[in-house]
Amino acid sequence: MSKRRSKKYKYRRNGHYRSSFFRANSTGDVRRKYRCVYCGTYKKDDNITVDHLVPVTAVDSKFGMSRMYYRGLLKRMGCIKGVNDPRNLVAACHSCNQKKGSKAGLWVLRARLGRHGWYWNTRRVVTVAALVAVALFALAFI
Numbered sequence: 001m002s003k004r005r006s007k008k009y010k011y012r013r014n015g016h017y018r019s020s021f022f023r024a025n026s027t028g029d030v031r032r033k034y035r036c037v038y039c040g041t042y043k044k045d046d047n048i049t050v051d052h053l054v055p056v057t058a059v060d061s062k063f064g065m066s067r068m069y070y071r072g073l074l075k076r077m078g079c080i081k082g083v084n085d086p087r088n089l090v091a092a093c094h095s096c097n098q099k100k101g102s103k104a105g106l107w108v109l110r111a112r113l114g115r116h117g118w119y120w121n122t123r124r125v126v127t128v129a130a131l132v133a134v135a136l137f138a139l140a141f142i
Contacts, residue, residue: 010082035120037092050089057102059083073108
């Protein structure tokens with residue numbers, strides 16, 4: 001296979017990306033649950049979709065500048081195998097994956113933060129603190 005042809009397929013979806021994601025994120029536990037990086041809900045592996053963090057359409061588009069930007073982003077993320085590299089694959093529930101579609105932008109940032117447990121813990125604390133503040137503010141005017 002020529003270098004030009006292998007580079008072309010580096011930025012296309014292959015049929016094995018789902019199995020490579022589970023292989024890279026395996027703990028050996030059969031009952032393993034995966035957290036959706038976009039909303040934080042836990043799902044079993046048969047109810048989870050594997051999403052490309054940087055969309056396949058973004059790196060394989062016909063528009064030169066955006067294509068080069070997203071290919072550079074993949075390189076900065078360390079995805080040497082292209083879009084199907086396990087570092088570019090994330091767990092997502094079906095509804096979040098449908099909402100994201102082929103978008104990038106803030107979805108990429110959201111997913112990069114959502115990979116970490118500290119993000120969800122911090123988000124939960126901030127949400128509870130905001131609710132308490134609103135309740136105390138409402139009680140002050142009763």
